[in-house]
Amino acid sequence: MPSRGKALVHTVAAGLLLVACSGRGHGAAIPLASFGAYQASGLASWYGEEAAGHRTASGDFFDPNGITAAHRSLPLGSLAEVTSVDTGRSVVVRINDRGPGRRDRIIDLSRGAARALGTDRLPVASVRVRALAPGSRVGIVATDAAFAPTPVHPAVPRSANDRYIVQIASFSNRDRAQALADAVSAQVLPAGNLWRVRLGPIQGAAAAQEARDAMAARGYGDAHILPAD
Template sequence: MSRVAGLVVASLLLAACGSAPKPRPDPYAGEAGSRVRPLPDRGAASVDALPPAPNCVPPREHDESLYTAGGLYAPGVADSAPPVAIDVSNIPEPVPRREPKSRYGNRETYSVLGRTYRVMDSAEGYKERGIASWYGYKFHGRHTSSRERYDMCAFTAAHKTLPLPSYVRVTNLDNGRSVVVRVNDRGPFHAGRIIDMSYAAATRLDMKRSGTARVEVEALMGPDDTRFADAVPPTPARPAPPPPRAAAPVPANRWRGPVPPAADRPLAPPTPMGIGPQVVQVGSFGDRMNAERLVQRLADAGLDGAELDHAIVGERSVWRVRFPAQAVEAAQALAARILDSGLATPRLFGAEP
């Protein structure tokens, strides 16, 4: 009898081993509707621990035939969170700095849905309380009113009348959370709302699920603002120019275009450092994805050719956004175009041997 019982137990064990394991749920699969389901608790470590959420998602394709001047973009299409959960905890908030007014989005007046809005001359002293909303994946990668690409994973916002760009601090009056955002777009055009936050900013304020929140918006800095002189390092005095010498020939594969007139630029291009061909650097980031986003923004503005350069600076890993070395005149002309775009403040470095 014991032998029969042993055979029964063994057969049951084999059946259990042969059954198919339960499939693991996809941690990033969204539910039907316009929101992504919350991620399970990651507190306990296990073999089934979820992979880290991505910092962002690729931009969407946009059909501009769905936009009519003076109206809204694709009004019949619902906005939503990204198709996968994203982690914005490591994305840095923007640091307010003096910038020239954007070439686009700063007309004295404009009209949307039959209502006319007047753009403020200055952001100085602006402070207002009201309702904030947020916009997300529907607009991800589409041009904003300033012609920059909307990045739902950057700390930006849309405002109806502040000059573009402006920096503001937005505080959620219900929970005390706050975030600094760069205003680079127009909106919101729904009644009773004073500012539209990016998805990342809404996440920081903990207002994604509710969709709106009571906030206080306070301007920190507007275009050409001089109240915060310490926000931008002072420009060092230029050294005395070296004695004139014969200009080096420009390589045949380098751009020979003229340097744009100074009157057409908001700032003078940087002074070359060293002699010979110059590298144009436009940014340095600890997060590679932030560096890649700047490369994309430059390309969208017609400034192609930026490359990522990885370096260790003071035991810190950084990703530098640079244009390859080129003749001094061409490098200064490129720097002037970058300044005109308002995307970055370039620096010139002598090419390494």
């Protein structure tokens, strides 16, 4: 793999490792060996545009449309499966913030996560939360099967020269797009009224898939791979 492709993948991986190990925020961090042991039932609230662009406990900029959540004790950067008791839908969220502030709630979802569960029209919803062990091959997607994470292996498009880009997300606000691009060494490209954040070019389908999975783990489940040319 050319040095640029390796550097991009290593930058993403290093950023994820720092987030997962930072331990910032309130509440005692759970040991790595206990990731898969945590389960709880209770109320989930959600937050949206009022916090857009603010720093989370992990250091990320909060994206209301991302699939993320705030939890009091699960390690920052870890994944958790949240299931709505009422709709039966499940979503895998990345823990990137600390909360909720109210003690009668067990998790605070991003608006995007609440929308995926079908609970974004309610101020609170009954949920079950289960931590996922490191290395779980799950996608940041909603499913109607409670406690059954859905494996995601997006097809990599064919490229004549085997060079790819990962389109991470699109924003209507350029500053937010640039903040994400700076955090993961990506580029911002205008597309009409939107700003697209793209990573690459990356040499090789395997490296592109690794970068895409890393972005999904950060909460950008819509990240997808495109041919570079």
